[in-house]
Amino acid sequence: MENVFIKETDTILQAMKTFDESARRTVFIVDEDMKLIAALSEGDVRRFILSGGDLNEVVSKIANYHPRTMKEDDRDGAKEFLSRHNIEGVPIVDDNGVVIDTVFWSAGKRTHQSNLTTPVVMMAGGKGTRLYPYTRILPKPLIPVGEKPIAELIFDGFAEYGISRMIMIVNHKKNMIKSYFSEASVPYEIEYADEDTPLGTGGGLSLLRGKLDETFILTNCDILIEDDYSKIYEHHKKEGNVITMVCSLRNFQVAYGVVEFGEHGNITDMKEKPEFSFFTNTGIYIVEPEVFDYIKDGEFIGFPDIINRIKNDGKKVGVYPINENSWMDMGQLDELNKMESRLRGK
Known part of the structure; x- marks a missing residue:
């Protein structure tokens, strides 16, 4: 699996480094047994920064504790799922909520949803x-x-x-x-x-x-x-x-x-x-x-x-x-x- 996982006690700055290292815009918060806890997107971090937030705060302060997930049997419909919910990635979890894989849009494959006319x-x-x-x-x-x-x-x-x-x-x-x-x-x-x-x-x-x-x-x-x-x-x-x-x-x-x-x-x-x-x-x-x-x-x-x-x-x-x-x-x-x-x- 890709290295897109962080701990609940990690700082927002550490999460941003994981964004950079993984080249993804979403990371997932898991416990030591890889059980899914929450998700964190670049958008979550950006809104926090613009509100004057401190990058040394822990990610639990802004994480999404109700992330979308998929089961292995639904993997074939993952890209349609991502498009429908306008998200970059989704964790695949087992019946116990343990992450067994992730699915992301491949680099450069996602089409942009809006047209800009600004010069x-x-x-x-x-x-x-x-x-x-x-x-x-x-x-x-x-x-x-x-x-x-x-x-x-x-x-x-x-x-x-x-x-x-x-x-x-x-x-x-x-x-x-x-x-x-x-x-x-x-x-x-x-x-x-x-x-x-x-x-x-x-x-x-x-x-x-x-x-x-x-x-x-x-x-x-x-x-x-x-x-x-x-x-x-x-x-x-x-x-x-x-x-x-x-x-x-x-x-x-x-x-x-x-x-x-x-x-x-x-x-x-x-x-x-x-x-x-x-x-x-x-x-x-x-x-x-x-x-x-x-x-x-x-x-x-x-x-x-x-x-x-x-x-x-x-x-x-x-x-x-x-x-x-x-x-x-x-x-x-x-x-x-x-x-x-x-x-x-x-």
Whole structure:
């Protein structure tokens, strides 16, 4: 069986690590005899985080103690069962409630239930200096990850949700980008906004003033996320945000023993290779068109600075948390190699 099991006394942070390690969005809480106790989904955790919950709380605080189950004799109808109840996985239990197997949707096999019509804007004008020497030859959006360039992989992911309007803000090696996509066979249209001079990670949006009057998705050109875009969009609308930032949990382990000391150099605590967890900006956002009111034409500005302007004006900016394994970033060479390895493993 897959490693999708946790204990009732595990913390929510430990459960999130199990999500990442298993690449599943549902885990099951069992006792020492593998008897099913409850289930926990990413959605349960996300709602808890957004309510201000502490990741060190135990999973019993938010678990579903009435999970759906199946018997072995019903296994042939498992996929229809999952679809009917809109769940990712289900445990198969015996007459005593002991888990004997699990059934999940296979990666990439589940069809998306909703179509999005919101356009996607990609910030694709940077030089990609962190990816030298590759970007001495190719613009960052055309760096290949497997058989396709990263920008095409990103657009393909949005197209799976029915999105057909893609916009690229381009500058560095822009003709090469346009030439590639003019010959690529893709199920979406790509429009271009040309930066004559670099305008930062946010200033280029001013080029779309008057061309976008609806909610749009803004993405960097070097990241992939594996999450449900329709749910992110629904959350954004429900919360009434001007901007919703998709944030990923990141776990970092210090490679050395950490020493804390006080007055006169007296050691107060020692921790061997401690691990820290926090949420980071993935570089993808859901954005309302009123964002254009906070950008001047031709202004060089980063998108985080635009966010601060909106916050300082009393408008609402929120987050949508995802697990660490749901975010792939190729902004640096070592991360590019990790992304290639992970996509090859699918």
